[in-house]
Amino acid sequence: MSSTIEDRVILILKEQMSPADLEGLKGHEGAFSALLSLWSQPQYAGRGFWEKLSQLTDIPSARWRSAFSRKQKPTSAMIESIAHLWPKYAFWLVTGVTDAANGHVAPLTALTFPEFLHAEQPGADYYFSKAIALAKRLYEEGGVDLESDEERLAAVERTLPLAHWVGSDLVEVAYRLAASDEYQELLGVWKSREDSRVEHLGRVLGTDRPWERQLEERKSLGLPVSPVYGVDPRIKHQSSWDLFYKPDTDDV
Incomplete structure (x- = not known):
């Protein structure tokens, strides 16, 4: 557990x-x-x-x-x-x-x-928030009685009457909302998030961290590097940008 x-x-x-x-x-x-x-x-x-x-x-x-x-x-x-x-x-x-x-x-x-x-990931939380706001708007504009368990369930449920899944009347509301400015803004937020993905992955995988290159350059030139105090000694071998745990090879 x-x-x-x-x-x-x-x-x-x-x-x-x-x-x-x-x-x-x-x-x-x-x-x-x-x-x-x-x-x-x-x-x-x-x-x-x-x-x-x-x-x-x-x-x-x-x-x-x-x-x-x-x-x-x-x-x-x-x-x-x-x-x-x-x-x-x-x-x-x-x-x-x-x-x-x-x-x-x-x-x-x-x-x-x-x-x-x-x-x-840059932009992800903003995208999530915009999506949640639009989902709420779907139910509001669809006139769903949120106090009714039966009506709420019927609004969100898809059924299989024959060979294809069929949604509730909210499908029509969803397409109306898809033409709204708010929905277009959501698509823009999603695109912005996806555009940042390569840079973000470079940071978390360690293949593109400009600040680390600058630090190494300062060290190679013999320039002073400010110490960082209060770091947990058990993780001092890792960058805070690492996606996964990396065992300390000095301890192996």
């Missing part, structure tokens, strides 16, 4: 909180808070984090706090809300594994395996 969805929900929320938020959970404010003025906070971090989360999801802040402290299991509505707010984490949230080359990553607060990489 790997980590659970409960664990992964907590880790995603931890990444979205500021150091002060995390220290507040411990009942005190520590030296870490002094770094706040130098730290770029996540979008919803800071004062009123739980209330912001409640407003964004229509789920009471007390229930979010309870899920975070393991007093209750995350509900399906919570899991769906997290996936919609941070779609780059949706795949990892439900499976426990990443597909970073295609934009499906984990938060920095999580150890990943078998992939090592946390950096996302």
Whole structure:
């Protein structure tokens, strides 16, 4: 058994909180808070984090706090809300594994395996968000009663009456939306993401990392190189851009 969805929900929320938020959970404010003025906070971090989360999801802040402290299991509505707010984490949230080359990553607060990489594919999260927005619009413009289990299921289901699969009345709405400016923008976002793929793969596979070449050039010229402090010694032989784990040959 790997980590659970409960664990992964907590880790995603931890990444979205500021150091002060995390220290507040411990009942005190520590030296870490002094770094706040130098730290770029996540979008919803800071004062009123739980209330912001409640407003964004229509789920009471007390229930979010309870899920975070393991007093209750995350509900399906919570899991769906997290996936919609941070779609780059949706795949990892439900499976426990990443597909970073295609934009499906984990938060920095999580150890990943078998992939090592946390950096996302450029444009992928934006594409996911645009796609989610269009999917919501499909149901809205199709007039689906989202409170009705039967109507929701009928809207999304395809059937096989004869030799071919047939969709619901939403197929007609989908084609209308396909002619919209928003849909064309989605196609543009997808193309932009795909255009960046070669460069992104060059980074994650180590075949095109300009900054590493510049560092080696400085070393070869005898120029000083600033040390990086606080690196986990177990991963010092790897680049943070590596897609996979690379055993340290010095330890083999």
